[in-house]
Amino acid sequence: MKSGILKKASILYASFSGNTRKVARVAQGALAARGWRAELVNLRNFERGLHAVDADLIVLGVPVQYWDIPNTAKTMIRRLPVFQRTPAFVFTTFGRCVCNSVPWALAMELADKNCSVLGGAQIAAPHSAKMDDGSRLGDMEEAFGKGQPDPATLLGFREALMTVAAKVEEKQTRPIEIERLKALHTRGMTADVMNRISSHRMRQDFMPWVEHLQINCERCYGCLNACDSQAISKDGMDTIVIDRDLCNRCYKCTDICQNSAMTTDWKRFVFLVRTVHLMARDTTSKFVV
Numbered sequence: 001m002k003s004g005i006l007k008k009a010s011i012l013y014a015s016f017s018g019n020t021r022k023v024a025r026v027a028q029g030a031l032a033a034r035g036w037r038a039e040l041v042n043l044r045n046f047e048r049g050l051h052a053v054d055a056d057l058i059v060l061g062v063p064v065q066y067w068d069i070p071n072t073a074k075t076m077i078r079r080l081p082v083f084q085r086t087p088a089f090v091f092t093t094f095g096r097c098v099c100n101s102v103p104w105a106l107a108m109e110l111a112d113k114n115c116s117v118l119g120g121a122q123i124a125a126p127h128s129a130k131m132d133d134g135s136r137l138g139d140m141e142e143a144f145g146k147g148q149p150d151p152a153t154l155l156g157f158r159e160a161l162m163t164v165a166a167k168v169e170e171k172q173t174r175p176i177e178i179e180r181l182k183a184l185h186t187r188g189m190t191a192d193v194m195n196r197i198s199s200h201r202m203r204q205d206f207m208p209w210v211e212h213l214q215i216n217c218e219r220c221y222g223c224l225n226a227c228d229s230q231a232i233s234k235d236g237m238d239t240i241v242i243d244r245d246l247c248n249r250c251y252k253c254t255d256i257c258q259n260s261a262m263t264t265d266w267k268r269f270v271f272l273v274r275t276v277h278l279m280a281r282d283t284t285s286k287f288v289v
């Protein structure tokens, strides 16, 4: 590190099936190797006073859900404190499916929190949720890859982040033009139009409903604990109940259930994902610094 003072980074992330956490860990490792103190914080555990609000760099990563920032993550980001013109780097992981403008949306959220956004990335990391037969959703479509960000992408991410870290060390913290992050949009204009004409709710309803099969259920309540949307509860007989209005269709409950008591119409899911994938273009990993 060029400056003699120890630099601190807060790497904040949301992750449902592990991809974004994996990239966040790469960020932590890279900054630590550079001599920084880098703390990794799941957004849901961020507590004022406990975690550094005086960081020299904020790294913020979320997965793309329904071509948007996941609702739960958006709420948590809005609860973050206002920073002190802190430099920031934003990234998303996404399934190479549907157009999205999420890195830009993240940058706008952080700009509202008085951060100076110095760069961003979108990382192709196909859906890694497991299906009933043990395969992963990302395995279903050749273009999705194998449900993990590949090593070359992680290298590119590391390099982009190191460019930003060097700028922070050299106190060159003038924000980039946030508009430049639009280079990370998949299908630019289409992403904007799609965001305007459909609500998050409409997009969720597009995806197949999760069924609870009582006969397979061993009442371990792993699904209940895994659900980030408070859509799963127990009734008076301790039987699992799913609230259709609250369910985000993230399939984390189907992923966690060892007994196939939580399941969905995977055939319909795969068909829909393949169909919407036809609308996706230019969906490689990209970096802007």
Ligand SMILES: Cc1cc2nc3c(=O)[nH]c(=O)nc-3n(C[C@H](O)[C@H](O)[C@H](O)COP(=O)(O)O)c2cc1C
Pocket: 014, 015, 016, 017, 018, 019, 020, 021, 062, 063, 064, 065, 066, 067, 068, 093, 094, 095, 096, 097, 098, 099, 100, 125, 126, 127, 128, 248, 249, 250, 251
């Ligand atoms: C509910 C849900 C909605 C998703 N919507 C999109 C989408 O609109 N576009 C896309 O490219 N990927 C989409 N994905 C795929 C995820 O963005 C991708 O798998 C991401 O890497 C998951 O990150 P995580 O493992 O950190 O949760 C969606 C995944 C889920 C669970």
